[in-house]
Amino acid sequence: MPHQHIADLEYLNPHLADSRAPRVNWQLEQIVEQLREARSDWRSRTSRNRELGSRELPSRQALEAIFEGLCGALFPMRLGPSDLRQESEDFYVGHTLDSALNSLLSQVRLELRYAARQQGDAEKDSEAEAIAIVRDFAAALPGLRRLLDSDVLAAYAGDPAARSVDEVLLCYPGILAVIHHRLAHHLYRAGMPLLARIGAEIAHSATGIDIHPGAQIGHSFFIDHGTGVVIGETAIIGNHVRIYQAVTLGAKRFTADESGQLLKGEPRHPIVEDDVVIYAGATILGRITIGKGSSIGGNVWLTRSVPPGSNVTQASLQHQASNTG
Helix, strand or coil: CHHHHHHHHHHHCHHHHHHCCCCCCCCHHHHHHHHHHHHHHHHHHCCCCCCCCHHHCCCHHHHHHHHHHHHHHHCHHHHCCCCCCHHHHHHHHHHHHHHHHHHHHHHHHHHHHHHHHHCCCCCCCCHHHHHHHHHHHHHHHHHHHHHHHHHHHHHHHHCCCCCCHHHHHHHCHHHHHHHHHHHHHHHHHCCCHHHHHHHHHHHHHHHCCEECCCCEECCCCEECCCCCCEECCCCEECCCCEECCCCEEECCCCCECCCCCECCCCCCCCEECCCCEECCCCEEECCCEECCCCEECCCCEECCCECCCCEECHHHHHHHHHHHC
């Protein structure tokens, strides 16, 4: 019976059996040496004489906690703790913001120091700049909340399956992505591109929606379903725009300098004017303009501007191609 008892434990927890197994020689000394050589080659090729440690770069883990706190502070009764009561909202919001903003200040300091080192000015004192950035960010939160209210209402009004704004806030991946984007975009405009990108990628990982924090997006924006949506860095989206899953607002080509290096920040993504609807699977590429009130059909591939009020479908594009060909 005792042997059967041990066997039962091993069945429930195979690690017990593993602990008695002979240790395998993984040749770790050789692998560690080869990895060190690979790191050395990388640093030599990229002129990184001293690699930054994790504590000298902004932390994704810290940003996850910061964005979670900010979401709760913006929508305390929906995205805050489950036991929160309305009479305690202000206390919770104040306490949460104090913690989140102080943590954000630490991350802003890290990015400013990182940027200074990249520019060869490692001794630069950026404390006043860091405080100013976070103070401006905090002051923008009420306006961001009102902007997000318009996004939530647009989702509720634009989806017949939505039963309430509570459902929209709690369930819709597009809303989570837009909340993160509104926050990340402010950091991006404040000169914190690394923090902004981390914040955006946290939402990307959770939702499958990839919005670069540089993208400019107007009010009452709704991404329905959301999976596979890509919105590029220099995209400009107007007010009351609705897009569906697997839509790409991307670049058609990249501009390079004389040495072949890509030019960063060049306008290369679409401009989508007000009141546009873009249906699932549409791909819109290049610095083109989708005119106000237009409808872009599913699976359309579009690389030219269309005037206001256009109704673009695969069939209409095929018809135009046959007439011009």
